[in-house]
Amino acid sequence: MPVSPSAMKRSLVSLAVATVAGIAGIAGISAMALQSAPSSPPPAENAGPAPSPPPSLTAEIRARAATLRDEALRGTRAYEIARSLVVEVGPRPAGSKADAAAVEWALRKMKELGFANVRAEKVTVPHWVRGQESGRILAPYPQPVVLAALGGSVGTTDEGIEAEVIEAASVEALDALDPARVRGKIVFLNVRMERTRDEKGYGDAVPARSAGPSHAARLGAVAVLIRSIGTDRDRVPHTGGTRYEEGVPRIPAAALSNPDADLLAAQVASGKPVTFRLKLGSRLLGEAESANVIGEVRGRERPEEIVLIACHLDSWDLGTGALDDAAGCGIVAEAARRIAPLRPRRTIRVVFFANEEFGLSGARAYAEAHAGELAKHVLAAESDFGAGRVWRLRSRVAPAALPFVGQLAELLRPLGVEQGDNNESSGGADLIPLQPAHVPVLAFGQDATHYFDWHHTANDTLDKIDPKELDQNVAAWAAVIYAAAETPGTFGPAPDYVPEP
Ligand code: ZN
Numbered sequence: 482m483p484v485s486p487s488a489m490k491r492s493l494v495s496l497a498v499a500t501v502a503g504i505a506g507i508a509g510i511s512a513m514a515l516q517s518a519p520s521s522p523p524p525a526e527n528a529g530p531a532p533s534p535p536p537s538l539t540a541e542i543r544a545r546a547a548t549l550r551d552e553a554l555r556g557t558r559a560y561e562i563a564r565s566l567v568v569e570v571g572p573r574p575a576g577s578k579a580d581a582a583a584v585e586w587a588l589r590k591m592k593e594l595g596f597a598n599v600r601a602e603k604v605t606v607p608h609w610v611r612g613q614e615s616g617r618i619l620a621p622y623p624q625p626v627v628l629a630a631l632g633g634s635v636g637t638t639d640e641g642i643e644a645e646v647i648e649a650a651s652v653e654a655l656d657a658l659d660p661a662r663v664r665g666k667i668v669f670l671n672v673r674m675e676r677t678r679d680e681k682g683y684g685d686a687v688p689a690r691s692a693g694p695s696h697a698a699r700l701g702a703v704a705v706l707i708r709s710i711g712t713d714r715d716r717v718p719h720t721g722g723t724r725y726e727e728g729v730p731r732i733p734a735a736a737l738s739n740p741d742a743d744l745l746a747a748q749v750a751s752g753k754p755v756t757f758r759l760k761l762g763s764r765l766l767g768e769a770e771s772a773n774v775i776g777e778v779r780g781r782e783r784p785e786e787i788v789l790i791a792c793h794l795d796s797w798d799l800g801t802g803a804l805d806d807a808a809g810c811g812i813v814a815e816a817a818r819r820i821a822p823l824r825p826r827r828t829i830r831v832v833f834f835a836n837e838e839f840g841l842s843g844a845r846a847y848a849e850a851h852a853g854e855l856a857k858h859v860l861a862a863e864s865d866f867g868a869g870r871v872w873r874l875r876s877r878v879a880p881a882a883l884p885f886v887g888q889l890a891e892l893l894r895p896l897g898v899e900q901g902d903n904n905e906s907s908g909g910a911d912l913i914p915l916q917p918a919h920v921p922v923l924a925f926g927q928d929a930t931h932y933f934d935w936h937h938t939a940n941d942t943l944d945k946i947d948p949k950e951l952d953q954n955v956a957a958w959a960a961v962i963y964a965a966a967e968t969p970g971t972f973g974p975a976p977d978y979v980p981e982p
């Protein structure tokens with residue numbers, strides 16, 4: 482899922498990523514990490530052929546886009562597509578049998594939807610499995626707790642790890658602890674995620690998951706427990722990728738459900754020493770084959786120019802990946818299907834990316850395989866923020882194209898959408914590998930007020946999707962993507978993302 486990385490900066494800056502390729506991936510931190518990647522400067526104004534003028538919406542295109550918008554509100558197939566993936570495939574972590582089934586499903590579905598050039602492009606992905614897991618407070622007041630290994634976590638021995646618990650309120654607070662106090666202990670990162678409509682709450686809290694384990698290991702900790710990165714009060718843990726830093730011991734890491742984090746904090750607050758036993762059966766099995774699945778609506782006049790719209794096909798193992806990200810696949814595929822009869826000037830390329838959750842493998846493979854045509858990617862967008870209504874349209878386009886984004890936002894005003902800033906961090910985690918090529922992005926900001934009650938949990942199931950809200954998403958996507966694919970003129974090169982202070 483896309484994350485504005487501004488708030489992660491403080492704790493992540495110290496990670497000073499040596500290997501960009503190695504880190505890309507763990508959703509939630511990758512945007513920040515890749516900002517430090519070397520990237521070629523935008524082409525100079527006078528290099529190559531004269532740039533075409535910025536796009537501007539004609540009355541005719543506006544009218545057709547408005548019709549697409551209004552017709553989608555009367556009902557679309559987006560929910561049916563998402564439902565099909567959830568019911569027929571279900572949980573589909575990268576490298577699993579279900580992941581392969583999802584690729585087959587996507588090929589079938591894209592053909593059924595009538596896309597051209599439907600194909601699977603091979604991607605190598607890591608295959609991590611969860612295994613059995615359990616946690617128990619041993620002292621001062623023994624009782625079991627509910628937890629889940631973080632994605633990518635190493636396991637423990639069969640006997641588990643038993644150690645005293647030391648609590649920290651944030652990654653920064655952890656860093657400030659005396660290593661002598663942390664050595665040999667289980668670090669409990671007790672960071673509570675704030676509920677926000679946008680990605681801020683998640684962005685602020687997620688470093689505990691993505692970076693916490695390596696920060697703790699550097700101080701000599703033997704394992705990490707985090708409070709789930711989620712806004713619910715259910716006794717249900719939230720998983721999600723963690724990223725081990727090179728050169729630092731890899732220690733087991735798990736998320737406690739929010740009520741269990743409360744319980745552990747209360748025992749720590751008793752002032753008595755707290756000991757804990759953690760057993761994780763998780764392990765990395767090696768590499769497996771997966772694929773990006775691609776289909777197109779071929780452009781009428783400029784088929785070589787591409788408007789890329791994306792989602793990710795993989796999911797975590799605990800739920801059924803309905804919100805994350807079957808919903809997104811339903812939205813973008815249905816938007817493209819509805820645009821197809823209008824045969825826009827440029828090609829609309831629909832990409833269902835492999836393995837977003839645990840390393841952005843699909844997105845990185847795409848950027849590599851299509852390096853030669855990235856300059857022809859006129860615009861990119863990804864739907865990966867649940868199934869809530871779109872309320873904001875953000876962008877990162879050349880300043881000259883901003884008035885056009887304003888026209889697009891105006892088109893979406895009847896849907897309750899406002900225009901956001903032109904400093905969108907990524908447009909979706911899978912678009913991060915396109916940043917060095919300065920591909921312009923649009924971001925359809927969805928209402929995430931409830932998303933993080935269910936995100937990456939066993940509760941990410943179909944009943945959390947309101948079909949009407951998906952229709953509203955399709956209305957926004959169909960109108961904007963049609964207008965962008967039909968209107969001549971350049972949107973790029975995209976300026977660099979500037980982290981907020
Ligand atoms: Zn996710």
Ligand code: ZN
Pocket residue numbers: 482793805806837865866
């Ligand atoms: Zn996602």
